[in-house]
Every structure is written in structure tokens, then in C-alpha cells.
Amino acid sequence: MIRINQLKLPVDHTEEALWAKAAKTLKVPVKQIERLQIIKQSVDARKKDEIHFTYSIDVKLPNEESVIHRAKNVNVVLAEKKEYGFPASGSLKLSSRPVIIGTGPAGLFCGVMLARNGYRPILLERGESVEMRRQSVDEFWKNGILKPDSNVQFGEGGAGTFSDGKLNTLVKDPFMRNRKVLELFVEFGADPSILYINKPHIGTDVLSNIVKRMRQEINRLGGDVRFNSRVTDFIIKDGRLSHVVVEEKEEIPAEILVLAIGHSSRDTFEILEKRGVPMEAKPFAVGLRIQHPQESINYSQYGTAHHDVLGAADYKLTHKSSGGRGVYTFCMCPGGYVVNASSEADMLAVNGMSYHDRAGTNANSALIVTVSPNDFDGTGPLSGVSYQRKLEQAAYISGAGKIPVQLYGDFKNNQLSKSFGDVEPAFKGQYGFSSIRDFLPSYLSEAFIEGVEAFDRKIRGFARKDAILAGVESRTSSPVRIPRDELFESGIKGIYPCGEGAGYAGGITSAAMDGIKVAEAIAAKFERFPI
Incomplete structure (x- = not known):
């Protein structure tokens, strides 16, 4: 494939014009181009009377090296193909299924990646499913009656579900996790244009349907997404997590716990502090x-x-x-x-x-x-x-x-x-x-x-x-950071702080990427969990 950068066209151009401009840049007939893929599209509005799109595109055609040589253009290069790769499974046996607290972007993407690779995660969500949550939020906006565990902050999809659904991020991405996040969004129902536009967004109406399909995929692959399941305590023995307590009564074995609780889980922060999990104000x-x-x-x-x-x-x-x-x-x-x-x-x-x-x-x-x-x-x-609460x-x-x-x-x-x-x-x-x-x-x-x-x-x-x-x-990002080591583990072994609530992300995409990182760390260490 040949990469063409800085390809400029009027905003009202046709698809045929894009192919023609690519052919002209490469000095070849249009019919020689076998395939064209948009890699990036951005808007240049610096001159209001000349607003245009700027593209990076990949094209496939015969004799690519000779075409590049003949084009004599610094913006025409051989495309470097990078793909995301999930690690091979490790060798340690799991005594229980991985548990994930929270179904925001970090928890959901971690859950999907673990489920697709044979780990059968259990996801615990304090709020309602996205279908029920939308009804609860609409009712709150109408009459002011708040459900403390299912609202704009809590429930399936996390706080990002009721937002613009922006997917741009400044996180550097040599391992192609950003691309993987966007590809998964498209797979579950987002418009394919998010793969290349400069400032992709989904919108709350579309995002809620995507979240539902991700949950269905986790369940289909042997995972288990549970709603109205607030974690009320953590059982820690000799510096290692052993169980989580749900709704003050059910103890779930948790050798591995992904802590993807979001930036508003203040009661959970309080429990973690009480149980000696290292945390710091940020x-x-x-x-x-x-x-x-x-x-x-x-x-x-x-x-x-x-x-x-x-x-x-x-x-x-x-x-x-x-x-x-x-x-x-x-x-x-x-x-x-x-x-x-x-x-x-x-x-x-x-x-x-x-x-x-x-x-x-x-x-x-x-x-x-x-x-x-x-x-x-x-x-x-x-x-x-406390500062947030006072305000x-x-x-x-x-x-x-x-x-x-x-x-x-x-x-x-x-x-x-x-x-x-x-x-x-x-x-x-x-x-x-x-x-x-x-x-x-x-x-x-x-x-x-x-x-x-x-x-x-x-x-x-x-x-x-x-x-x-x-x-x-007041909820722009987490007021807390939960430190983790180079293997993504807390000072309390078995706890993997993850996403925005733990202080390692600042939006939908970066939280989803962090969820994937933590899934990789778990998979690289442990064997799959048998059915």
C-alpha cells in the first residue's frame, strides 16, 4: 500500500474526485488504483473562503515502489502497516473468574477483550442496564427524583453514555489500542467514519445501543454482566484480595479484580481507603x-x-x-x-x-x-x-x-x-x-x-x-489516583486499578484503551478460565 499525506480537496467533493486526486498525485491512471482507504480526514478552516478537507489515504496498485519513485513527492511514501495484537495467554492458573467492577468504557472494553480470549469475566455494575437507566435519567430530568445508583454517572456505559460521545484522545498509541477501540465501536454499531475523521464522536443516542451490544457479546462468550450489584466491601488477607462483597451480603471470590469504578464512586473510594488500598489526592x-x-x-x-x-x-x-x-x-x-x-x-x-x-x-x-x-x-x-462535595x-x-x-x-x-x-x-x-x-x-x-x-x-x-x-x-476527572505498578497491580495484590476513576484516563477513548491494557496484563499472566 502507498500512503499519500496532505491530500487537499474542497469540502463538497465527490468520492470520484478523491480517487482522481490520488491518481493525479501518483501520476497514474485512475483505473490502476485497485483500492483506496481513508486513514485520516481533517478540516482546514484557517481561510474561511477556502475551507477544505486534508486527507491521509492508503492506495493499492501494481508496482508500488516504482510508482513512489516516479511520483517524486515527499507526501507519497510506502505505508507502514501496524495492527493491534492481544498477547498470548500466560501459564498461571486462575482459581476464580476475573471480576470487573464497573461497566463504563474501561470496564466494558476490558470485559470484551477478556471474554473474547476465554477468561469469562464477571462484571458488577451498581446501576441499571442502559435501557432501564435511560428511563431513570429521563424521569430524574423531568421530576428531580434521583436514583443514587442509576443516574447520569452510574449505570451501564458509565458517565460517557450521557455525553457527546467524543472519541478523540491525546494519548500516544504505538500499540494501536486507540485503533482497536474505534474498530470495536464500529463493530458494535458506530458509523465507520469514526475510523478516520479527526474529531470522531458517537452521540448519546447511538452510544447507548453500542453499550448494550457489548454487554450481549460478553454474555454470549461465557461472561456475566450483573446489574444492581454494588460492591460494598473488599475482603483482604495478608495483603491480597480474596473476595468482594456485593450488596452487603454476597461474597464473590476475586483473585483478580479490575477496579474500573469511574470518577464518581465516592462511597467505593471510602471503602477502599478503609481497607488500606493505597490512594492519593490528585x-x-x-x-x-x-x-x-x-x-x-x-x-x-x-x-x-x-x-x-x-x-x-x-x-x-x-x-x-x-x-x-x-x-x-x-x-x-x-x-x-x-x-x-x-x-x-x-x-x-x-x-x-x-x-x-x-x-x-x-x-x-x-x-x-x-x-x-x-x-x-x-x-x-x-x-x-470533599472539595467536590462542598461545591x-x-x-x-x-x-x-x-x-x-x-x-x-x-x-x-x-x-x-x-x-x-x-x-x-x-x-x-x-x-x-x-x-x-x-x-x-x-x-x-x-x-x-x-x-x-x-x-x-x-x-x-x-x-x-x-x-x-x-x-x-465538578466531575471533569477523578480527584483520586490509585497507584499501580508496571504490571498494573495495586499495592494490594489482585487489584488492578483501571480507567478514569483510578486516575489513568480522561475520556471515553483513553478509558477504553486503559481497559484493554489491563486485560492484556491479566491475560499475559494467567491461563484462560475453563468452561
Whole structure:
């Protein structure tokens, strides 16, 4: 195969035009090209009157080395074919089936890989199946009645199920795990375009169906996915895990336990600390959600309010405040909604969500500010959890149980909003006007305002007075890290900390990749579990 990089075409080009451009670049007739595969597609919108796609493609045709030589083009090279490989099984016998706590991306992908390689994992999920969970979440958004174990944070699919479903990651990937994650998503129902577009996303409506099919695959291969199965204790003997306790009554043998609990399993963190599992507080970021009209973001990024081919525009912005804190946008949701993402009684947290078509009126993103253990009260491993809870309790009180909302201009001037401007609210869950600055530490509010004003110089209208703020965005990443060694094991033998909750991932794809890593480590050490 020949790799052609930096192949540029107008955004409205046809498939025939792509083949013709490839042939012209290689100086061969189109009919000589036997196969063409898009490896990467990205949008170049730096010149608004010349927006185009830039491609990397692989083509197959006869006499490839001579074609490369004749093309005399630095962007035409012999393609290096890399494929993902799962390790051969190890030699140690397992006395019990591997147990995985959590069915977010880390737990599900770990489960699929172990199931496909003969390990028959048991997956324990505290929440409901994705079908039942969707009903519970919709009911919560409608009437405010929270199910503590099945909500936007907990349940099959994890927190990412109710998000934009973004799959881009900055994790370096020499072992092709990123590619494997995307291939598995496609296998279970995602659009094949996620394999090559620069910023792939799935959308919560599609992602929930994919999650269900992954569970069915694990069960089909001899695994066991169990819902409403909250782990309430860990039995540890002589520095090694022996059992997990489910719902305070059932003891399950757990020689191998993958701890993929997600970033919001605060009660589980408390149990782990009580049982002596090493943990430490880590930095994360908190802030607010900000909403703008999607048309204004499109115009800033594309030079037009609408673009049929490119769809809703996104953005990613960063700034360093005068106080030295990082301020940045996170989990940007084009055409999306701000949602009530609470998981504990009398506390309130928000998140962003988009459907696959990203057809909503507004764009929203988290605009967050970095915090570190120096900002937390106390020095224990769960001091970051306490920091989050304090903010969420204050947000709940401020909004009287509803999402606290304030216009940016009023937030900046520290006055209560009385009505919306031209930006129409797009929420999932009940909301009401509140003085958000009253429950944010001053260093967060000041850095937030500084960031918005800086971002207005990059996206015109970002600091518009009627932009809608909602808080508090406190679940950007885990406030805890559970240390593990080079073989992915905790200081308590048999426990494999994994994914975002353990502090080793920061999104759907990186969590899924970490789940695959841990599955590899287990498989390389142990024999398959017999039927």
C-alpha cells in the first residue's frame, strides 16, 4: 500500500474526485488504483473562503515502489502497516473468574477483550442496564427524583453514555489500542467514519445501543454482566484480595479484580481507603458550563452560520490566568444540552450532552479552572472528593435543587439574572436563576472571567453578556489516583486499578484503551478460565 499525506480537496467533493486526486498525485491512471482507504480526514478552516478537507489515504496498485519513485513527492511514501495484537495467554492458573467492577468504557472494553480470549469475566455494575437507566435519567430530568445508583454517572456505559460521545484522545498509541477501540465501536454499531475523521464522536443516542451490544457479546462468550450489584466491601488477607462483597451480603471470590469504578464512586473510594488500598489526592479542574448559539460558533469557525457538509462547529480553547491557573474548555458539545449530572442526594453537578446529529440550537462546553491538593481542606487521599462535595452542596442550595443558572454579564457584575437574552436555554433537567459567584471560591470566579475574556479574542462573541452559565461542573476527572505498578497491580495484590476513576484516563477513548491494557496484563499472566 502507498500512503499519500496532505491530500487537499474542497469540502463538497465527490468520492470520484478523491480517487482522481490520488491518481493525479501518483501520476497514474485512475483505473490502476485497485483500492483506496481513508486513514485520516481533517478540516482546514484557517481561510474561511477556502475551507477544505486534508486527507491521509492508503492506495493499492501494481508496482508500488516504482510508482513512489516516479511520483517524486515527499507526501507519497510506502505505508507502514501496524495492527493491534492481544498477547498470548500466560501459564498461571486462575482459581476464580476475573471480576470487573464497573461497566463504563474501561470496564466494558476490558470485559470484551477478556471474554473474547476465554477468561469469562464477571462484571458488577451498581446501576441499571442502559435501557432501564435511560428511563431513570429521563424521569430524574423531568421530576428531580434521583436514583443514587442509576443516574447520569452510574449505570451501564458509565458517565460517557450521557455525553457527546467524543472519541478523540491525546494519548500516544504505538500499540494501536486507540485503533482497536474505534474498530470495536464500529463493530458494535458506530458509523465507520469514526475510523478516520479527526474529531470522531458517537452521540448519546447511538452510544447507548453500542453499550448494550457489548454487554450481549460478553454474555454470549461465557461472561456475566450483573446489574444492581454494588460492591460494598473488599475482603483482604495478608495483603491480597480474596473476595468482594456485593450488596452487603454476597461474597464473590476475586483473585483478580479490575477496579474500573469511574470518577464518581465516592462511597467505593471510602471503602477502599478503609481497607488500606493505597490512594492519593490528585489535581483536577472545576468550573461552569457555558452556552452560546451554535450559529455564532459556526460563523466564527466557518465564516457562515450553517454548513451542511461540516455540521455543527466545535472549539477547544486554553488560557493561563494571571494567577497561574490553567483555564480551558472541556467536553465541548456542539448542538447539545447542559444536563443535571448529579449522583448524590442534596448535591448538584452538571455535564454536557449531544445526540449524534448535533442538531440542537446551542453549543456548550465546560469552562474549567485547575485546582490542586493545595486548594483542598485537609491532606488525605479523599480531600479532593470533599472539595467536590462542598461545591456541589453549595450549588444545590443555591439553585434550590435545580441547576443554578446566570447570564455571563450578570456573573461578571455579580448580580442576579432576571431573564434570558437572545440565547435560548438548552437544558435537560430543571433549572433556575441563581447567584453562582456566591458558591464559587473567588479564585475560581476570577480565573473563569479572565478566561472568558481571553477566549472572546479568539471566538468573537464568546464573552457576550447573555451567554448562559450553569454550575457546577465538578466531575471533569477523578480527584483520586490509585497507584499501580508496571504490571498494573495495586499495592494490594489482585487489584488492578483501571480507567478514569483510578486516575489513568480522561475520556471515553483513553478509558477504553486503559481497559484493554489491563486485560492484556491479566491475560499475559494467567491461563484462560475453563468452561
